[in-house]
Amino acid sequence: MAHIPDGVLSWPVLASGIVTSLAGCAYGLKKLEPMAIPRTAVLSASFFVAALVHFPVGPTSVHLMLNGLIGLLLGWVAVPAIMIGLLLQALLFGFGGMIVLGVNTFNLALPALLCHGLFQLSRKSHNHKLIILTAGICGFLGVSLTAVLVALSLALSGKEFISAAQLVVFAHLPIMVIESVFTASAIALLLRVKPAALDTNWSEEPNHDDAESQNETGAQFTADSRAIESKVYVRA
Amino acid sequence: MSERKALALFILLCALFGASSAKAHKLKTFATAIGAEISGYAYFAPGGRAQNAQVLITREDGSLAAHLQTNDQGEFSYLADQRTRLTIHVDAGDGHEADTHIAAADLPSTLPLANNSSAASRPIESLKGTDSPTASSLDLQQQIETALARQLRPLREQLDAWQEQIWLHDILGGLGYIIGLAGLAYGLTNNKRSTKPNSSTKRTKA
Numbered sequence: 001m002a003h004i005p006d007g008v009l010s011w012p013v014l015a016s017g018i019v020t021s022l023a024g025c026a027y028g029l030k031k032l033e034p035m036a037i038p039r040t041a042v043l044s045a046s047f048f049v050a051a052l053v054h055f056p057v058g059p060t061s062v063h064l065m066l067n068g069l070i071g072l073l074l075g076w077v078a079v080p081a082i083m084i085g086l087l088l089q090a091l092l093f094g095f096g097g098m099i100v101l102g103v104n105t106f107n108l109a110l111p112a113l114l115c116h117g118l119f120q121l122s123r124k125s126h127n128h129k130l131i132i133l134t135a136g137i138c139g140f141l142g143v144s145l146t147a148v149l150v151a152l153s154l155a156l157s158g159k160e161f162i163s164a165a166q167l168v169v170f171a172h173l174p175i176m177v178i179e180s181v182f183t184a185s186a187i188a189l190l191l192r193v194k195p196a197a198l199d200t201n202w203s204e205e206p207n208h209d210d211a212e213s214q215n216e217t218g219a220q221f222t223a224d225s226r227a228i229e230s231k232v233y234v235r236a
Numbered sequence: 237m238s239e240r241k242a243l244a245l246f247i248l249l250c251a252l253f254g255a256s257s258a259k260a261h262k263l264k265t266f267a268t269a270i271g272a273e274i275s276g277y278a279y280f281a282p283g284g285r286a287q288n289a290q291v292l293i294t295r296e297d298g299s300l301a302a303h304l305q306t307n308d309q310g311e312f313s314y315l316a317d318q319r320t321r322l323t324i325h326v327d328a329g330d331g332h333e334a335d336t337h338i339a340a341a342d343l344p345s346t347l348p349l350a351n352n353s354s355a356a357s358r359p360i361e362s363l364k365g366t367d368s369p370t371a372s373s374l375d376l377q378q379q380i381e382t383a384l385a386r387q388l389r390p391l392r393e394q395l396d397a398w399q400e401q402i403w404l405h406d407i408l409g410g411l412g413y414i415i416g417l418a419g420l421a422y423g424l425t426n427n428k429r430s431t432k433p434n435s436s437t438k439r440t441k442a
Contacts, residue, residue, distance in 0.1 A: 004331045005262060034425045041418035048410050052402065056284075084417060088410040093402050095262060154331050167330035 002065055002108050002146055003051075003089065006097025010157040017103030017153070021083060024109055028079035036074070039197070040081050043070045047085035051095060055174060062175045068142025069183045071112025072119045072135060075200035078112040079105065103153050111145035116200070123198065132188045139183030143176045144169065263289075263332035266396050267324050269342045270385045271378075275313040278306050278326040278334065281400045285310025289328045296321040296340075296350060319343045320350035342385070344378060 009017075032040065043066075050064040070078045083105045089095040096104050115138035122134035147168045154168075155161030190197045263286060267276025274293075278286040291304040291312045301322060304312045316322065322338040340350075 003262065005333060007335075008331055008333050029421075032421060032425065034422060034428055037418050037421050037425070040421075041414050045411050045414045048414065049407060052407070084414065088413055092406040092410050094400075150331055159329075159331075164330055167328075171330065 002067075002104060002150065003086075003096030004100050004104055004107075004150065004153070006099050008157065009100055009103060009153055013153050013156045014099055014103060017100070017106045019102070021079070021102040021105040021109065024076070024079040024113075025083050025105070028076040028081075031076045032080070036077055036200075040074060040077050043073060043078075044081040044085050046070075047082060048088050051089055051093070055178065062172055064175065064179060064182070065108065065143055065146065066179070066182075067108040067112045067146060068115045068139040068179060069186055071109075071115040071142060072138055072183070072187065073197065073200070074112075075116045076113065077200075078116070079109045082108050082112065107146050107149040107153065110149065111142045114145065115142050120200075128191055131191060132184050135187035136180045136184035139180035140176045142183075143172055143179050147172050263326060263328050263334040264396070264400060265324055265326045265334045265336040266393060267336050267338060268385060268389050268392055269316065269338050270389070271382045272316045272344055272347055273313060274316055274322065274324075274338055275311065276324065276336070277309065277311040278328070279310055280332070286326065286328045286332070289326050292325045292327070294323045294325070296323075316343050316347060318350050319345065319347040344381065346374075346378065 047066050047070055050066045053064045055062055067078070067082060070081055074081055083101070086096065086101055086104050086108070090098055090101060118141070119131075119134055119138055122131050125131070148165065151161060151165035151168050154164040187198070262281050263278060264281050265276060265278045267274055278289050278291070280286060286306055287308055287310055289306045289310070291302075291306060293301040293304070293314055295301050295318060297320070301317075302314050304314065306312050306326070316338075319340050320343075321340045324336050324338065325333065326335075327333045
């Protein structure tokens with residue numbers, strides 16, 4: 001769905017997609033800090049491969065998109081990450097067209113950015129349950145907003161909006177649920193294991209919540225290492 | 237590091253899963269001509285056939301030959317009335333569209349040529365005028381061509397499916413590109429890295 005082929009959309013839609021996506025990509029690259037590069041590459045690679053994981057739905061099949069998760073973890077840098085993933089999918093797998101790449105990027109990246117904004121708001125609450133819940137909602141929103149944007153770009157190109165939207169949105173209901181669970185569990189894991197990974201302000205100090213939870217894990221770690229040390233002493 | 241490990245594991249799983257079963261998620265059309273009858277189907281490259289999709293068949297001169305709809309099996313058929321290159325366009329309605337072509341040479345020579353091409357001379361008549369092949373030998377030739385087209389159809393279907401296969405080297409190639417681009421980005425942000433310690437020292441001084 002997020003891979004519209006060439007020759008479907010009209011020129012004004014294609015042109016505005018290219019302009020907005022390039023602008024977003026440039027801004028994303030400007031915000032790209034050296035610290036963020038490995039994470040960006042890993043998530044871009046995940047996005048590139050995730051489209052191969054298909055779930056059969058009726059006569060057709062849908063695939064994972066992960067744009068919600070990418071948005072949460074990357075912020076503006078998600079735009080170049082998604083664009084590169086889409087470019088490689090178009091070149092190597094034949095998913096989607098080349099001229100339509102701008103529109104496809106826009107359709108996936110805009111929900112990612114909105115999810116990022118929503119998620120950062122929820123992080124201010126310092127409530128882990130709320131943060132995980134928001135992550136689930138973001139996984140759902142990433143797919144559903146993309147579906148609506150795809151239907152909208154088809155409608156702006158002269159297709160019938162209602163029928164296109166029905167086809168696109170209903171076919172993707174199962175993937176919205178799968179993606180929502182996936183995103184929530186990924187964020188839950190990160191919150192427990194490496195809360196600093198949720199920060200997208202690489203240039204600034206980690207925020208209070210992360211520092212706090214890092215202290216918690218740090219305390220655990222020192223306790224563990226003390227236990228190990230004492231064992232070592234016993235052995236010695 | 238565990239974040240990286242989890243994601244790396246996920247990518248590996250996806251790659252393995254993808255290599256074994258997945259193909260491109262896009263609409264494809266397959267059609268062949270057996271005699272004058274063109275039959276084919278529209279399908280999603282992984283997944284099933286495209287049901288109730290719109291099929292537009294246009295001739296080489298751009299005129300519409302037929303407007304059909306695929307049935308429950310995603311199939312459609314059309315009886316060609318002219319010997320001209322046909323374009324078959326399938327639209328599933330949700331942004332998935334696909335094209336395929338039937339070459340004029342695949343259609344039987346008994347069909348009339350397209351109106352615009354050289355005074356629409358019927359090939360049978362011209363051949364009869366030169367008196368070499370008889371009507372029965374033409375008939376035989378026609379039968380051979382039809383039988384051959386029928387035999388070749390499964391082979392073409394297989395070739396079509398083969399084309400859609402995604403190979404492990406495609407996936408690994410893509411991952412390699414991403415790693416390369418990350419390296420490039422790391423090199424290009426060298427300035428940021430070298431200036432960053434200065435800015436942090438400034439901040440601490442202030």
